[in-house]
Amino acid sequence: MARMIIRTLGRAAKWSPAALAFALAACGDGGGVASSNLPNTPPSPPPKPTNADLVGSLISESFVNDARTETAYMPITSARPNTVTSSPLTIAYNASTQAYTVTTQGRTQDFGPAQKDATLTNADATVYKRTDGTLTETLSLSKNSSSPGTPDAPRFRYVGAGLWQRTQTDASNSTTTMDYFTYGVPTPASAMPNSGTATFAVRVDGEAGYSKYILVLQGSGRFSVDFASGKLSGSGKIDGYVDGRITLSNLAWSSQASLAAGGTTFSGSFKTGDRQGGLSGRFYGPNHEELGAVWDSKLLDNVVASGTILGRDTATMPSNTSLADLLINEDLGGLARSVQYSKSAATNTYVALNLNRVDGDTLDIDYSETQHALVLGGERTGLNGLRGPLTSAIKDNAASDATYDVYSARDLTSQNRDGTFRISRPGPGNQLIALTYTGFGNYESAEVKPSASSPQYVDTAFGFGLSTPASAMPRTGSANYTGIIVGYSGLPSGGAMRPYAISGDVQMAYDFGGAKLAGTLNPVATDRDTGTAYALGAYTFSGQGDAGKSTFAGTFDKVLNVPGTGNTNGAVTGQFTGPHAEEFYASWHAGMIDPKGGSNIDMGGVIVGKQSN
Known part of the structure; x- marks a missing residue:
């Protein structure tokens, strides 16, 4: 092109060699002065700071x-x-006035320090408010933090959520527009991975317009991202509030979305219950630490809803690494076995209940990050009526020691019961067994106001822990485990004594490749009134793990006839704990011969242990 221009000009004028060389260089042919450096070419403006x-x-x-x-x-x-509707929106901040300007669909409004409403602003959002006659406008912007928060209470550094709400009231009618948006510091396309996965803890906010009120929506959940396939999948629950009162509970939401090829944005579906809408968003932060999206759906045929989703990669958040260092909400599961019996006031003897079996019992232990304590019961039934946090207010410091923390059971139940709840102390200081990821204990209680003829007693042994993720279970090799027994027997014959306390040791071998287990219990029955201990001999067991899971089950080789049960081998049901199955806890039961009375009775409890190789 440059040489064509010179040829054309050459027909009209005679060029000197120097002038011709300069012209060629100015047009970009050959070396010399580039066109961008010519005195009349303005330099490119520097990019605006962000x-x-x-x-x-x-x-x-x-x-x-x-x-x-x-x-x-x-x-x-x-x-x-x-x-x-989905329409372009502008959210701009002016540092000199400290004001935000929102513009969409021909509407625009400024919100600055003078409009900040202290009564509406809270720990989660800063709220600005304007009123002009019958028109009320608010701008709510989520608060940001350099702290990552926790998976159940994530906080966000790079992404924010906003709601510009305008309500025009006319007599008994009103019209409300709700402009939901997510904004922030987007992830560069060059920082998006093309392999691996991530899990994002998300917060869901929104509103739905009913005929007489606005339903405020708040929820949570998780988004899983597969960067190789570009697929996102999310699910969780939403609650609805009117004037601060919950009127809608645990509405399920779900989403399926796809990443744009070579980009950082995604779009897809968003469902509330069985009604489907849409979702669009993008990743935020220098290394895709966070995500933000807007969604819409329906709650009823004539009730639409919309809102925002903010998410943070759980890998950037704290996690629970041991029972001694619990930081975030966690379901610690649990297994338990209990024996129930009563005492006759007329004969002063103990009477068996529930066919004198040591039955499996419901146990649910959670850690609460808000209460900074272990909580019995969680969202499900507590152990024999026990519910509530294990706080220092109910701890019996005099009875606690290096092995167990002891709590008043009366403060943990609304039932007519009293007793003690002992829970193991994690770490190397435990004199019975030093465990990192597994806990155990017992609960012994009696009626506070016994019935005239038969006060009831409950003795329970339990175990719990930080379960090994199925994906982290070893798939090859084997390991040996050693541990202890905590349990009780059924009521001995004659009624002269309480159930035995069962202790002892356990050895277990686990073949990770074949998911097979084999082990031996060496139980010892102790008369709790006299302290006399009786070794019951070895009980061998074997069984099969669950492929792809971190649980296992087995049966004992010894068969005994137990009243109320019949001939039984007994059973072992367990859960591995720790990042890679370093420890375990398991529920067990089997028949035993009463070392004093000679009759066959049931026994059971929990075993806990750790790798010994």
Whole structure:
């Protein structure tokens, strides 16, 4: 092109060699002066600075975002149905005025320090408010933090959520527009991986317009991302509130989405219950630490909903590494076995209940990050009526020692019972067995106000722990485990004594390749009144693990006839704990011969142990 221009010019004028060389260089042919360096060519403007995160003071910026607009009418009519649309939105911050400007669908508004509403602002959001006659406008912006939070209470550094809400009231009618958006510091395309997976803890917010009120939606859940396939999958629960009162509980939500090829954005479906809407969003942060999205769906045929999702990669958050260092909410599971019996006031003897079996019992132990304590019962039934946090207020310091922390059972149950709840101390200081990921203990109780003829007693042994993820279970090799027994017998014949306390040791070998187990219990029965101990001999067991899971089960080789049960081998049911099956806990039961009375009775409890090789 340059030489064609010179040839054309050459026909009209005579060029000197120097002038010709300069012209060629100026046009980009050959070496010499580049066109961008010519005196009359202005330099390219430097890129505008952007915020590194949303924490603290911000510089002026018009933020990348995704948005949804919901229009809600009260009352809803067939001529004015509620709608949700996806339209471009601008959210800009002006550092000199400390004000935000929101613009969409021909509407625009500024919100600055003068509009900040202290009564509406809370720990989660900063709220600005404007009122002009019958029009009320609010802008709610989520608060950001350099702290990652926890999987059940994530906090966000690079992404924010906003809601610009406008309500126009006209007599008994009103129209509300809800512009939901997520914005922030987007992830560069070059920082997106093309392999691996990640799990994001998410917070869901939104609103749904009903005929007489706005339902505020709040929820949580998880998003799983497969970067190789570009697929995202999410699910969780949503609750609905009217004037702060919950009116909708545990509405299931789910989402399936796909990443844009070579990009950082994603889009897909969003379902509430069995009604489906849409979702669009993107990743935020220098290394895709967070995500933000807007969604819409329906709650009823004529009730639409929309809102935001903020998520943070759980790998960037704290986790529970041992029972001695619990930081975040965790379901610690549990297995238990109990024996129930009574005492006759007329004969002063013990009477067997429940066919004199040591039955499996419900146990659920959670750690609560808000209460900073282990909690019995969690969201499910507590152990024999025990529910509540194990706090220092109910701890019996005098009875506690290096092996067990002891708590008052009366403070953990609304039933007419009293007793003690002993729970093992984790770590090397435990004089019975030093465990990191596994806990155990016992619970012994009696009625506070016994019935005239038969006060009831309950003795329970239990185990729990940080379960090994199925994906982290070894698939080859084997390991040997050693541990202890905690349990009780059924009621001995004659009624002169309580059930035996069962202790002793256990050895177990596990073949990870074949998912097979074999082991031996060496139980010892102790008379709790006299302290006399009786060795019951070896009980061998074997069984099969569950391929792809971290649980196992087996049966004992010894068969005994137990009243109320018949001939039984007994059983072992267990759970591996620790990052890679370093420890375990298991429930067990088997028949035994009463060393004093000679009759066959049931026995059971838990075994806990750790790798010995």
